[in-house]
Amino acid sequence: MMNKKFNVSTPSGFPEFCPKREKVRQQWIKVISETYASHGFQPIYTPLVERDENLVGKGGNPKEIYALRRLQATDEDKSHSGNALRFDHTVPLALYVARHLNDISFPFRRQAIGPVFRGERAQKGRYRQFDQCDIDVIGSENLSFFHDAxxxxxxxxxFTKLNIGEFVIRINNRKILTGFFADLGISADKIKPVLDIVDDLEKLPPAKIMENFAEQGLTNDQTNKILEFTNVTGEPTEILNYLKGINGGEDFTTGVQELETVLTGIKALKVPAQNFIVDLKIARGLDYYTGTVYETKLVGHESLGSICSGGRYNDLAKIFTKKNLPGVGISIGLTRLLGQLFDAGIIQADTASPSHILVVPQDEKLVPNAIELSQQIRDILGLSVETYLDKKKFVKKLDYADKLGIPFVAIIGEREIENNSFVLKNMTTGEQNTHSIENIESIMGELIVF
Known part of the structure; x- marks a missing residue:
């Protein structure tokens, strides 16, 4: 074993963030979680592991689900048999609702932020372990479409708080599309495949789109009407009026009514007009969406794909409870999104340390004094403070602060001990001033604003 060489590289598809990037990740999680909470979404904690029959039964792909098993398990060892890692937060939510159905107050507003696992082919922007940040509102038997707004x-x-640039939320309703297809005479068994083709309109070349429509047996007239319909643009109210002018069937009309309710809610919530549009191309390929659907694009960086998606569904936990539990939710694929934004240079990871101040003793024997000063700054000002405890040349201590991006250094030496003071150095400007420890609160309050 002493001569064995170990492969210490990260396993393919499993991310690793350096301190600078991890600091950004945690800041994003804080913003996202606090925003969710500001709208009443409660966090719950669910297992990383569920029974594999439940994961598969709710739509999981067995080829992408990681089974849980001991490394040295024998065929007779059944202690972990039938368990697997979750591939999203939706199935755990469904199981949580099923387990606590009689205890939950509906509508149930929950947030879930944490890792999920999928055995997909690892590639740039695609991970096998990644954080998802989800919220869902679950109703019992019915759920207002104002929740969708x-x-x-x-x-x-x-995304306004995260300040990543201009973005647009593209909104549609699946019933509008499926109702329109049915009104064109497209048979029920062809509607889902046609919906998938519409979902690919921005991903495939026009010739391939036409070929796919033809393979589903659509006539040229049907194809042209779908393309004309999905290319309609305008202000949300203009598109809504256009849809109201179409003499559609029941599904189509219901979808238009639901969309109108959502737009009314968006107006009441004072969402800026530049941040949302109605886009009749948005279909979302997942089978379970039944009404409102969303995709969010970063303007100027559309190649990144949707940075936040979601929609309305009708049967969250029906296979587990036999009850009708409609819901609506959104999900941010945090790990994938951050990786793309870092790679594209859209966001920067500037500092690794959370510390506002590094307290540096000029001499090793002054370390206890430096520790005491650090604690005073933490207790009085509530700032993050690190103390340099190791024996190094003074310039190396300043280099340490500079490399970690710590903005201020508090220096304490023999003269400062005699005068009950310290020197505060601004690492950005190089300016430094002497301050009394007795007046630490007022002086530091003037100098440091975080």
Whole structure:
């Protein structure tokens, strides 16, 4: 074993963040979680592991689900048999609701932020372990479409706070599309495949789109009407009026009414007009969406794909409870998004340390005094403070602060001990001033604003 060489590289598809990037990740999680909480979404804690039959039964792909098993398990060892790692937060939510159905007050507003696992082919921007930041509102038997409007306000608030640039939330209703297809005479068994083709309109070349429509047996007239319909643009109210002018069937009309309710809610929530549009191309390929659907694009960086998606569904936990539990939710794929934003240079990870101040003793024997000063600054000002405890040349101590991006250094030497003071050095400007420890609160309050 002494001569064995170990492969210490990260396993393919499993991310690792350096301190600078991890600091950004944690800051994002804080913003997202606090925004969710400001709209009444309660956090719950669910297992990383669920029974594999439940994961598969709710739509999981067995080829992408990681089973849980001991490394030295024998065929007779059944202690972990039938357990697997979660691939999203939706199935754990469904199981949580099923387990606590009689204890939950509906509508149930929950947030879940944490890792999920998928055995996908690892590639740039695609991970096998990644954080998802989800919220869902679950109703019992019915759920107002004003909840769908609130999702748009929450997405807007989050990305505005994160300051990543211009973004647009694209909104549609699946019933509008499926109803329109049915009214064109497209058979029920072809509607889902046609919906998938519409979902690919921005991903595939026009010739391939036409070929796919033809393979589903659509006539040229049907294809042209779908393309004309999905390319309609305008202000949300203009598109709504256009839809109201179409003499559609029951599904289509219901979808238009639901969309109108959502737009009314968005107006009441005062979502800025530049942050949302109605886009009749948005279909979302997942089978379980039944009404409102959302995709969010970063303007000028559309190639990144949707940075936040979601929609309305009707049967969250029906296979587990036999009850009708409609819901609406959104999800931010945090790990994938951050990786893309870092790589594109859209966001920067500037500092690694959370410390506002590094307290540096000029001599090793003054370390206890430096520790005491650090604690005073923490207790009185509530700032993050690190103390340099190791024996190094003074310039090396300043280099340490500079490399970690710590903005201020408090220096304490023999003269400062005699005068009950310290020197505060601004690492950005190089300016330094002597301050009395007795007046630490007022003086530091003037100098440091965080």
């Amino acid at each position: 609130e999702m748009v306000a929450i997405i807007t608030k989050i």
